[in-house]
Amino acid sequence: MQSSTQSLDTQCRSDFPVLKRRVRDDKALVYLDNAATTQKPIQVIDAITNYYKNHNSNIHRAVHALAEESTEAFEATRSKIAKFLNIAHSEEIIFVRGTTEAINLIAYAWGRDNVQKGDIIVTTEYEHHSNIVPWQVLTQETGAELRYVDIDDNGELMLEQLDEHLATGKVKLVAVSHVSNVLGTITDIQKVIKKCKDAGAKILIDGAQAVPHMKVDIGNLGCDFYAFSAHKMLGPTGVGVLWARKELLENMKPFQCGGDMIREVHKQETTWNDLPYKFEAGTPNVADVICFAAAIDYLTEIGMDNVRNHEIELTKYALEKMSKVKGLVIYGPNDTKKQGGVISFNFKDVHPHDVATIIDKNGVAIRSGHHCAQVLMEKLDVAATNRASFYIYNTKEEVNTLIDSLEQVAKVFKL
Amino acid sequence: MSGDPIYTEMIIEYSRNPSNFGKIENPQIHRHDSNPLCGDSIDLYVNIDDSKITEVKFDGKGCAICMACTSVLTEMIQGKNLDDVKNFQKDELLAELGLEHLIKTSPVRIKCALLSLKALKYGIYSYFAEKMNDVEAAGNLKEEAASLY
Numbered sequence A: 001m002q003s004s005t006q007s008l009d010t011q012c013r014s015d016f017p018v019l020k021r022r023v024r025d026d027k028a029l030v031y032l033d034n035a036a037t038t039q040k041p042i043q044v045i046d047a048i049t050n051y052y053k054n055h056n057s058n059i060h061r062a063v064h065a066l067a068e069e070s071t072e073a074f075e076a077t078r079s080k081i082a083k084f085l086n087i088a089h090s091e092e093i094i095f096v097r098g099t100t101e102a103i104n105l106i107a108y109a110w111g112r113d114n115v116q117k118g119d120i121i122v123t124t125e126y127e128h129h130s131n132i133v134p135w136q137v138l139t140q141e142t143g144a145e146l147r148y149v150d151i152d153d154n155g156e157l158m159l160e161q162l163d164e165h166l167a168t169g170k171v172k173l174v175a176v177s178h179v180s181n182v183l184g185t186i187t188d189i190q191k192v193i194k195k196c197k198d199a200g201a202k203i204l205i206d207g208a209q210a211v212p213h214m215k216v217d218i219g220n221l222g223c224d225f226y227a228f229s230a231h232k233m234l235g236p237t238g239v240g241v242l243w244a245r246k247e248l249l250e251n252m253k254p255f256q257c258g259g260d261m262i263r264e265v266h267k268q269e270t271t272w273n274d275l276p277y278k279f280e281a282g283t284p285n286v287a288d289v290i291c292f293a294a295a296i297d298y299l300t301e302i303g304m305d306n307v308r309n310h311e312i313e314l315t316k317y318a319l320e321k322m323s324k325v326k327g328l329v330i331y332g333p334n335d336t337k338k339q340g341g342v343i344s345f346n347f348k349d350v351h352p353h354d355v356a357t358i359i360d361k362n363g364v365a366i367r368s369g370h371h372c373a374q375v376l377m378e379k380l381d382v383a384a385t386n387r388a389s390f391y392i393y394n395t396k397e398e399v400n401t402l403i404d405s406l407e408q409v410a411k412v413f414k415l
Numbered sequence B: 001m002s003g004d005p006i007y008t009e010m011i012i013e014y015s016r017n018p019s020n021f022g023k024i025e026n027p028q029i030h031r032h033d034s035n036p037l038c039g040d041s042i043d044l045y046v047n048i049d050d051s052k053i054t055e056v057k058f059d060g061k062g063c064a065i066c067m068a069c070t071s072v073l074t075e076m077i078q079g080k081n082l083d084d085v086k087n088f089q090k091d092e093l094l095a096e097l098g099l100e101h102l103i104k105t106s107p108v109r110i111k112c113a114l115l116s117l118k119a120l121k122y123g124i125y126s127y128f129a130e131k132m133n134d135v136e137a138a139g140n141l142k143e144e145a146a147s148l149y
């Protein structure tokens, strides 16, 4: 990374090898699909190579040198995450495959023992499928009820509906995303948590689109469960984090059983290992957990406030320019104070895949589809949307290329 | 932007004003198919009389490529002999809209282009194999349909 008087993208862009790619007809790659996954800096790529070249070993089991080094590096990532998110007890951090697995872990290991017929679980209209379907399955199995908090015309949660649900006194869990992956809406999470606490309901936060983009202080939030994925924050695929309060984890049964998560195994009974190992059965994704530390170091060096400010600047610039493109409709808050670096939009009468195909020819990568949020698509009354999402390395010039491409779409379809 | 290899005037025009758009009540062939990646979702309706296609319509939602290709397919098979339609090849359909290049250039969008042909082949298969109990006439249409991406 270079000096900090320059804009963030200039400082860090050269650390990302893939951004030098040319695609299609020798066009510079403009990568605007960061909500799906981010690119990786050379520091992260080097870390994984270094691990396999010099340290590779299983962890927690052997006393030889490599095993000790690997175990130490693996646990160092856990400590780094604790510091990054202000988590006092690092044993509350469970390594999983990603946000999806973290939420499913709660639905199984906590849900099956704590949710019964007559109980209510609340989720929202702007959740990713991974924060809806596990609750559908759980409520169907247990005879509990699944309720939704709807969104208003600005793509914000109608929290008075949460009040109504909580007032029944039957809500066991509220599952809500910190930032919507489609609309970019930032949930007023403090308010939601307070309401849940006051009503005695547990609260799970899907932070997949929050932790990568803003400062998150889990230690002071007061929620019960928090989940996110490494691959959306410069890290490798296949690593995610579930954070949960210790008392909850201690009272939960394991999610999977096998090696590492046991203390003693006899023919007919087994005692569980301490936290966090009780929830980390089998050989974990050692290499990727270890190289995730390099991603956290990278973001720490930049500073999460700078990440957020850079995204605000790009989003503001893009929103303003997009509002002038003929026939283009923007969904969501359309206000950078209330939204992350995500913009969902459509052209009247033009299918999002046609939009994505036309602009892909200019090297611009955006996402078109339902974004694993079909409940939200139904609400917006569309089959799909286009989504541009920004990260630290994106530039205003890239936004300009996006806008030029969108103007081409308007022209091709004679809007 | 002139000379776009996919979004030609013809494709835009068809996507705006699809041919044979609508529904046939109680048709002899009805086949629904969808393309989860794109969200294309169409229903194809065909009536047959004396081994000839007498009427064909479709409805549903889709991208410009899907709408244009389905429109053109319905135009091409209207009034044709069922035996000829059975052997109808994807290249003929793609050539009609200048989309042959999609086979090489876009493994994703080719699915949009061939969704209706896939529905048609399955539909004719079911007509022969299930309605007419003539497995021989149905031939390998089912396999052919399945191989259309």
Ligand SMILES: Cc1ncc(COP(=O)(O)O)c(C=O)c1O
Pocket (backbone or CB within 6 Å): A035, A036, A097, A098, A099, A100, A101, A128, A130, A131, A177, A179, A180, A181, A206, A208, A209, A229, A240, A372
């Ligand atoms: C808000 C949100 N939740 C959950 C997920 C699922 O994350 P993963 O696929 O890493 O498990 C995503 C990723 O698309 C997301 O954006």
Ligand SMILES: [Zn+2]
Pocket (backbone or CB within 6 Å): A353, B035, B038, B039, B040, B062, B063, B064, B065, B066, B111, B112
């Ligand atoms: Zn399509």
